[in-house]
Amino acid sequence: MIGLIDANNFYVSCERVFQPQLEGKPVGVMSNNDGCIIARSAELKALDIPMGTPAFKLEGLRQRGEIHLLSSNYELYGDMSARLTQLLRDACPDVAPYSIDEMFVYLEGFTTEQCEALGRKLRQRIRRHLGLPVCVGLAPTHTLAKLANHLAKQDPHYQGVCLLNGQDHTTEALLKHTPVGSAWGVGHRLAERLAVGGIHTAWDLRECDTKQLRKRFSVVLARTALELRGTPCMEMNAVDKPRERIMTSRSFGQPTGVFAEVHNALRRHAQRCAEKLREQRSLTRAVMVFLNTNRHRRDQLQYFPNALIPLPSPSDDTRVILDSVRQGLEQIHRPRYQFMKAGVMLLDLVDAEQCQMSLLHQPVHDRHPFLMATVDQINQQMGQGTISFGMTDAPAAWQLRCAHRSNRFTTRWDELMQAGTHPGAIQACTSRT
Numbered sequence: 001m002i003g004l005i006d007a008n009n010f011y012v013s014c015e016r017v018f019q020p021q022l023e024g025k026p027v028g029v030m031s032n033n034d035g036c037i038i039a040r041s042a043e044l045k046a047l048d049i050p051m052g053t054p055a056f057k058l059e060g061l062r063q064r065g066e067i068h069l070l071s072s073n074y075e076l077y078g079d080m081s082a083r084l085t086q087l088l089r090d091a092c093p094d095v096a097p098y099s100i101d102e103m104f105v106y107l108e109g110f111t112t113e114q115c116e117a118l119g120r121k122l123r124q125r126i127r128r129h130l131g132l133p134v135c136v137g138l139a140p141t142h143t144l145a146k147l148a149n150h151l152a153k154q155d156p157h158y159q160g161v162c163l164l165n166g167q168d169h170t171t172e173a174l175l176k177h178t179p180v181g182s183a184w185g186v187g188h189r190l191a192e193r194l195a196v197g198g199i200h201t202a203w204d205l206r207e208c209d210t211k212q213l214r215k216r217f218s219v220v221l222a223r224t225a226l227e228l229r230g231t232p233c234m235e236m237n238a239v240d241k242p243r244e245r246i247m248t249s250r251s252f253g254q255p256t257g258v259f260a261e262v263h264n265a266l267r268r269h270a271q272r273c274a275e276k277l278r279e280q281r282s283l284t285r286a287v288m289v290f291l292n293t294n295r296h297r298r299d300q301l302q303y304f305p306n307a308l309i310p311l312p313s314p315s316d317d318t319r320v321i322l323d324s325v326r327q328g329l330e331q332i333h334r335p336r337y338q339f340m341k342a343g344v345m346l347l348d349l350v351d352a353e354q355c356q357m358s359l360l361h362q363p364v365h366d367r368h369p370f371l372m373a374t375v376d377q378i379n380q381q382m383g384q385g386t387i388s389f390g391m392t393d394a395p396a397a398w399q400l401r402c403a404h405r406s407n408r409f410t411t412r413w414d415e416l417m418q419a420g421t422h423p424g425a426i427q428a429c430t431s432r433t
């Protein structure tokens with residue numbers, strides 16, 4: 001069985017952990033520079049305020065106190081995400097983070113009852129230790145686990161944990177009600193093409209002949225159909241593009257604590273990520289750096305930190321990403337640990353063309369499309385890494401506008417919550433137990 005743990009309205013939920021007075025209120029989190037809405041609480045969704053709404057349009061509502069808008073606080077979200085991963089690692093044998101708030105856990109050899117019980121236990125523990133509401137989807141494949149999680153979120157009857165075995169009536173009913181475009185890895189355009197062929201729901205896709213699918217569409221789609229039947233055949237990174245996040249990571253040949261060595265590895269990963277990003281014509285809004293020590297070496301100190309660096313405007317420029325990677329590494333690197341693995345993840349991707357046309361985003365100043373295209377072209381023709389970027393040294397003088405950012409409660413000494421001076425402080429400590 002595969003479990004998918006996914007936080008509900010993650011950014012908003014992180015804010016509510018430390019500001020419980022926001023519980024039950026319509027809350028939105030804004031993009032960098034307070035541009036537009038990128039996360040909404042259920043209450044804000046209920047007001048029909050769509051994702052991407054420019055913040056200035058909501059200024060009236062905000063000033064009247066009808067809604068609460070916060071600047072994004074990626075440092076807080078990144079740290080809460082690291083804590084969530086750590087909590088899962090403590091409880092499960094195998095954990096694979098998929099995005100900032102989605103983690104897969106692999107439960108081989110567990111019975112369905114044990115899986116369900118573990119799901120409930122994890123959900124409770126995450127709520128209790130981190131204050132975060134999550135839902136758990138359990139199924140034999142990634143694709144079904146994703147749908148199970150969705151169902152757990154939608155239908156209160158499941159109380160946050162939904163298990164689909166792939167063959168039961170629930171699976172069938174769910175798939176018949178799921179538009180094919182909502183299945184994992186089936187994009188908008190592909191869904192339109194499928195509709196022409198009479199494939200409208202996830203169930204229709206599941207019932208298709210996989211040989212035909214492979215011939216008429218792609219191997220990936222054939223795999224999706226198999227996954228919907230409950231046959232696992234999807235690697236974590238094999239999902240058809242455009243990906244929602246891009247990750248490159250690798251283990252070191254020899255564990256190391258030396259900053260320059262770790263930095264060098266990360267620089268390579270960053271450049272590879274940037275290439276992949278441009279290949280799928282996306283821009284990234286945030287860069288995550290993560291490090292792992294060797295968890296099998298019980299005799300060594302363990303440390304699994306990550307750092308999330310938001311960009312002032314969406315970018316696909318290798319130099320911008322490299323610079324964020326260095327900032328991130330400086331935040332989390334501690335020489336006393338022997339690192340086994342290092343990686344870079346690009347998060348909150350947006351479509352480059354849409355982004356340029358859209359008024360929702362700042363004009364993108366720092367793109368040098370010709371330079372980047374030339375580098376990519378040379379590397380494609382002459383082999384990967386033929387040209388690469390040297391050390392970037394300029395400290396970024398990025399001043400983000402974030403007028404409504406909450407404190408970085410979990411990562412800055414001077415921004416810790418103080419008992420007694422903050423009206424929500426005592427409540428925050430007691431309401432979660």
Ligand SMILES: [Mg+2]
Pocket residue numbers: 006007008009010101102
């Ligand atoms: Mg989520």
